[in-house]
Amino acid sequence: KQEVTQIPAALSVPEGENLVLNCSFTDSAIYNLQWFRQDPGKGLTSLLLIQSSQREQTSGRLNASLDKSSGRSTLYIAASQPGDSATYLCAVLRGAQKLVFGQGTRLTINP
């Protein structure tokens, strides 16, 4: 059974810092990996999708990496801003169908 773990569960940093969120998964037979953002009381917003054959994806200040062999992914956020405060969820896709989610990292950026 695929399990996804995110560390840390919560993170609080001052504005302007660069930071890394971690995601690990137990079964490397994944189709792809997605990072999502969830604001309080809202749905999920897709940030980045990395196909199993890729090593990283970048969008603006966000960079996500994927190491299938070690079962790890990281989300790097550069020059953090208060508007980045949210819960970040990592999810792996198996069989091109259902996503298996981690528990999320609750990020707070302090002005």
Place this chain on the structure above:
Amino acid sequence: GAGVSQSPSNKVTEKGKDVELRCDPISGHTALYWYRQSLGQGLEFLIYFQGNSAPDKSGLPSDRFSAERTGGSVSTLTIQRTQQEDSAVYLCASSFSSGGETQYFGPGTRLLVL
């Protein structure tokens, strides 16, 4: 363009009643997914529809849960004889196809069973 929409946004019901939750996927998306987000369990897959194929119901927690998708578009998730443990946020997502494409999520329906 319009995203995934869900209704109602909030639903309060009494234990034992039936509820219906609705999802309107993005136009042209053939794949539709239901997930449940609860405090104790995180986000978990419930059911998946792809075109006219038989749905993947492997995530439904009990036979009180059912879902249908009419005309390959709108989907309804029905929970019969609701229990307090059914209280959660029910999220719907759609994707262009089932080939590992990005899943786009709706805002969710917050269900509270009293």
